[in-house]
Amino acid sequence: MLILKFTWDKQDATPEKVRYFLQRHGVSGRLFKQVTHTGKILINQQFAASTGARVQQGDQITIELPPEKRATPLKASSGPLTVIYADANWLIIDKPAGLASIPGPTNQTDTLLNRIQGWLLAQNAVETLPHIVTRLDRFTSGLVLVARHRFAHSLLARQLADQKLDKRYYAIIAGHLATAHGLMTQPIGRVDHAIYRQVMATGKPAKTEYWQVSALRQATLVSVKLLTGRTHQIRVHFSASGHPLLGDELYGGPMTLGIQRQALHAYQLTFYDPFAQKKRQFTSKLPADMQTILNNG
Numbered sequence: 001m002l003i004l005k006f007t008w009d010k011q012d013a014t015p016e017k018v019r020y021f022l023q024r025h026g027v028s029g030r031l032f033k034q035v036t037h038t039g040k041i042l043i044n045q046q047f048a049a050s051t052g053a054r055v056q057q058g059d060q061i062t063i064e065l066p067p068e069k070r071a072t073p074l075k076a077s078s079g080p081l082t083v084i085y086a087d088a089n090w091l092i093i094d095k096p097a098g099l100a101s102i103p104g105p106t107n108q109t110d111t112l113l114n115r116i117q118g119w120l121l122a123q124n125a126v127e128t129l130p131h132i133v134t135r136l137d138r139f140t141s142g143l144v145l146v147a148r149h150r151f152a153h154s155l156l157a158r159q160l161a162d163q164k165l166d167k168r169y170y171a172i173i174a175g176h177l178a179t180a181h182g183l184m185t186q187p188i189g190r191v192d193h194a195i196y197r198q199v200m201a202t203g204k205p206a207k208t209e210y211w212q213v214s215a216l217r218q219a220t221l222v223s224v225k226l227l228t229g230r231t232h233q234i235r236v237h238f239s240a241s242g243h244p245l246l247g248d249e250l251y252g253g254p255m256t257l258g259i260q261r262q263a264l265h266a267y268q269l270t271f272y273d274p275f276a277q278k279k280r281q282f283t284s285k286l287p288a289d290m291q292t293i294l295n296n297g
Contacts, residue, residue: 088148
């Protein structure tokens with residue numbers, strides 16, 4: 001059985017409880033409970049008698065995590081998968097439009113997560129349980145960040161919450177913008193229990209920043225940065241501004257300008273890798289359907 005181990009050296013001079021030390025190093029409350037129930041906490045290679053044990057400067061702190069178990073078995077798919085980057089902690093995937101990110105009621109066997117599971121099995125990583133950190137809508141293409149274990153997921157969840165994970169998108173929107181740069185801040189909420197979202201005063205806070213890249217005859221290519229992560233946020237904000245995405249039928253986008261899905265592509269992903277202790281940045285070029293629109297002007 002594969003045991004995941006993560007070790008730190010306490011360098012500062014202030015004594016503290018081991019649980020607070022681990023919290024400062026990205027171990028979430030949920031993960032801490034899992035460690036104490038099914039794993040181990042070691043201080044200088046000795047089992048910590050309690051979660052209130054204190055650590056001093058120079059101490060070595062280790063957590064051990066047994067393999068995760070999925071509540072519902074995940075079927076592996078041998079469908080194609082474009083892996084941009086892989087190491088012991090992360091996968092970066094370039095997802096095509098039309099592929100759902102996770103299994104749902106109508107598709108349990110061939111989603112992005114199923115294909116990732118198939119890829120991991122082919123790498124003999126049989127005890128790895130992948131977690132999708134940056135999920136994309138089915139018809140949005142581009143980069144997806146995957147954590148290969150729950151501790152990596154815990155660390156990136158904190159970066160997401162603190163808005164330190166930088167996601168950039170290319171969108172082709174209908175019409176032309178009045179300003180080349182802007183920030184949309186209208187709150188977004190759910191309409192009844194439908195998948196549809198809209199700008200509403202009672203919605204949740206949402207922030208979308210954009211920059212014009214190029215103007216076409218009937219449309220505009222924009223670069224977009226998400227500052228929050230609401231469902232359909234980019235699509236809702238641009239639709240509410242009178243510039244829906246091309247091909248986005250749900251939000252009123254034109255369907256006659258050369259694309260039959262929302263013209264949205266996650267082209268850049270930047271995050272801090274706490275294991276390597278460095279920033280990582282990945283990019284993906286525009287897919288053929290969006291590039292054709294640009295080529296045709």
